[in-house]
Amino acid sequence: MMTSIMHNDEVYDMYHSIEQSCNTILNETFSWGFFDFKRKVRFKVFPDLTFNARSYRGVFINTIGVNIGVLPLIHALAVNYAKLDYVCDFNDGKQYKREIVNGNIKKILATCYVNISRHSLDDDTISSFFDSDDMGDRYAVAYSVFEKMLYFFMLHEYAHLLCGHDRKSVEFGSHTSKSSERNTREYRQWQEIEADMWGAVMLCETLHLDMKPVDDSSFMDKIYKEIGLIYTSIGLLLMSFSFANPLAETIESYSVSLHPHPAIRIANAYETIHRYLELTSGLEVNILKDIMTQSLANLLTLAGDLDMPIYWILTGETENIYLELKRLRDNVSDKHVAETYKGMSSVIEKLHNNMSLF
Numbered sequence: 001m002m003t004s005i006m007h008n009d010e011v012y013d014m015y016h017s018i019e020q021s022c023n024t025i026l027n028e029t030f031s032w033g034f035f036d037f038k039r040k041v042r043f044k045v046f047p048d049l050t051f052n053a054r055s056y057r058g059v060f061i062n063t064i065g066v067n068i069g070v071l072p073l074i075h076a077l078a079v080n081y082a083k084l085d086y087v088c089d090f091n092d093g094k095q096y097k098r099e100i101v102n103g104n105i106k107k108i109l110a111t112c113y114v115n116i117s118r119h120s121l122d123d124d125t126i127s128s129f130f131d132s133d134d135m136g137d138r139y140a141v142a143y144s145v146f147e148k149m150l151y152f153f154m155l156h157e158y159a160h161l162l163c164g165h166d167r168k169s170v171e172f173g174s175h176t177s178k179s180s181e182r183n184t185r186e187y188r189q190w191q192e193i194e195a196d197m198w199g200a201v202m203l204c205e206t207l208h209l210d211m212k213p214v215d216d217s218s219f220m221d222k223i224y225k226e227i228g229l230i231y232t233s234i235g236l237l238l239m240s241f242s243f244a245n246p247l248a249e250t251i252e253s254y255s256v257s258l259h260p261h262p263a264i265r266i267a268n269a270y271e272t273i274h275r276y277l278e279l280t281s282g283l284e285v286n287i288l289k290d291i292m293t294q295s296l297a298n299l300l301t302l303a304g305d306l307d308m309p310i311y312w313i314l315t316g317e318t319e320n321i322y323l324e325l326k327r328l329r330d331n332v333s334d335k336h337v338a339e340t341y342k343g344m345s346s347v348i349e350k351l352h353n354n355m356s357l358f
């Protein structure tokens, strides 16, 4: 049976309450005001099941919009990820068969990227999304991954607004020989890289990670776990964009897209977080590196199990990933990068001063 999400009061109430609670979270997180150029920003859930988000400017209010379909997908993804034994080393006696969990993840991604209809879901899909299995302690990990994915999703869109990506005219660096259409695509790809970078930094800040090490091992364990889950959440979300996408086979084929290849986005986000925590967390570099490596290894295990081409790119094409990042960076002017950096630094500073525990 198909359930329509349109003209359905229950569904309407549900997405309205999600919208309200996300707005409350954001307003509390950005205690200095969830504002953008003196305009208020609101979070809006759209009654559309496709996996998409957007941000746009209005006369009095700016909007970050996420389609309602994003929520059950990332929840189901997080729940299944937390069932994988190499991700969670709980001694809770719970055993989930790796092949079955991998199969679930494949089904969830296929539903969202291949078989989705905009406004209705069949009942089977609904039950696979809202897995009622009692996961014990693993649910805390699943919920944390879900929450961070949702936060990153919103903060990526917020970064687009803060960077003024919708308003900036196309402004290039030295590569004038290419066609302007190609340049525009590369510029859009660079905007995605910027939104990922600043979204990731804002995520670290909003999660109070700018704290100094203390002599309390359980507290430190918690911090390490939180950092690992930031990497995991961003990586899992970005990796899912490559599912069943024929363009994902090579980095080059993504040149027709307005988004960079997910492998490029993962490498960029991971490196940004690593550098940012290195500068601000006061934690040992080696420990930070270990956390990042472990999260990446887990992600790659999943990508390998699911037979995703991104596995080969992330493991065998590191050099090409960095060349592509550099190429996208070189396509925009130094002035553009410096302006964005300056604007975002003041946002991060405000966040840092208001959120910091020290």
Ligand SMILES: [Zn+2]
Binding pocket: 156, 157, 160, 191, 192, 195
């Ligand atoms: Zn974007």
